Amino acid sequence: MLIRHASDILPSEITAPAIHAGRRHFVRNLLAAGAGISLGPLASASTAEAPPFGTPKASPFSLRDEKPTAFKSITSYGNFYEFGPDKDSPARHAHRLRPRPWSVTIDGEVKNAKTFGIEDILAWPALEERIYRLRCVEGWSAVIPWIGFPFSELLKRIEPTGNAKFVEFWSLADPEQMPFVRLPFLDWPYREALRLDEAKHPLTILAVGMYGEVMPKQNGAPLRLVVPWKYGFKSAKSIVRIRFVEKQPETSWIKAAPDEYGFYSNVNPEVPHKRWSQSHERRLGEFFKRKTLPFNGYADQVAGLYAGMDLHKNF
Ligand code: MTE
Numbered sequence: 001m002l003i004r005h006a007s008d009i010l011p012s013e014i015t016a017p018a019i020h021a022g023r024r025h026f027v028r029n030l031l032a033a034g035a036g037i038s039l040g041p042l043a044s045a046s047t048a049e050a051p052p053f054g055t056p057k058a059s060p061f062s063l064r065d066e067k068p069t070a071f072k073s074i075t076s077y078g079n080f081y082e083f084g085p086d087k088d089s090p091a092r093h094a095h096r097l098r099p100r101p102w103s104v105t106i107d108g109e110v111k112n113a114k115t116f117g118i119e120d121i122l123a124w125p126a127l128e129e130r131i132y133r134l135r136c137v138e139g140w141s142a143v144i145p146w147i148g149f150p151f152s153e154l155l156k157r158i159e160p161t162g163n164a165k166f167v168e169f170w171s172l173a174d175p176e177q178m179p180f181v182r183l184p185f186l187d188w189p190y191r192e193a194l195r196l197d198e199a200k201h202p203l204t205i206l207a208v209g210m211y212g213e214v215m216p217k218q219n220g221a222p223l224r225l226v227v228p229w230k231y232g233f234k235s236a237k238s239i240v241r242i243r244f245v246e247k248q249p250e251t252s253w254i255k256a257a258p259d260e261y262g263f264y265s266n267v268n269p270e271v272p273h274k275r276w277s278q279s280h281e282r283r284l285g286e287f288f289k290r291k292t293l294p295f296n297g298y299a300d301q302v303a304g305l306y307a308g309m310d311l312h313k314n315f
Helices: 021-035 071-076 089-096 118-122 152-157 196-200 252-256 299-306
Strands: 103-108 114-117 128-135 140-150 166-171 191-195 205-210 224-226 239-245 280-283
Touching (some): 118 205, 128 224, 191 196
Parallel strands (some): 140 280
Antiparallel strands (some): 103 114, 128 140, 166 191, 166 239, 205 224
16 A cells, blocks of 8 residues: 555655665565565554553644645655665564564663663653654655654763763664564664764654654654754664764764765755755655755754864765
């Protein structure tokens, strides 16, 4: 039950980062043959359970004037390579993910390393709904009402040492639940990272739900990062570890294709991807393209983080 058909989307938009069409089919067929994975019709991997959290507060950071993308579009079209390379792979296969029990380990340059159960995190106050733009590096975008906590809520509970300069986010990599981590087309576990000041920025959230519901499995249950001024791949899904480190870490995408995916990955219409322009984007569910905005429209809030930096070099 695909919402968008191939004819709606330009090839540059559907090409997975660093994964060309031939490779996608290779990976798909190899896995289907080797691991007995069904490539059958789309199954909804979203859950019908009641949200395990209270009513989130509306946030002043929410967009006011842009209509949220249809829930069905954003839950049936996306990237979660642990479940396969196609846009419908996450919706087909993420039903295998078991978001309970779940814990998140915080370690590295912190005074007290700690492991939180997901229930502990869900009980934190300061739960908010944040309607944000999401811009994928491939050229599609969406407007999503996330439910989550400012990242600073975590910092209140964890004291980073003076050496902490970067924060690394590790996704789960369990081959039993995530069949594609058996294939080394990315360096698993999926790892992304931010500079500490980016992580601390009030726009950065740890999301536990969307559209008033618990986070659908294909969108990164039970806990994912959302950094709205950066390309979507910075926002790691299904996080199990958050590590504070001194040196800029290598991320899975930088390891895969360093000339295509820079550490910063701020949405920047002036810096094309190696294989396509980043000047325009297509909102899921819309026909005409729109212009991509610097920092995905959040320049007023975040441009200051990069004062004095050459963002063509630090892309
Ligand atoms: N996190 C993990 N663990 N694995 C992934 O493949 N894909 C990224 C990001 N987080 C990805 C991930 C990319 S490329 C995008 S665009 C967003 O998730 C998509 O999030 P969405 O499916 O909620 O739109």
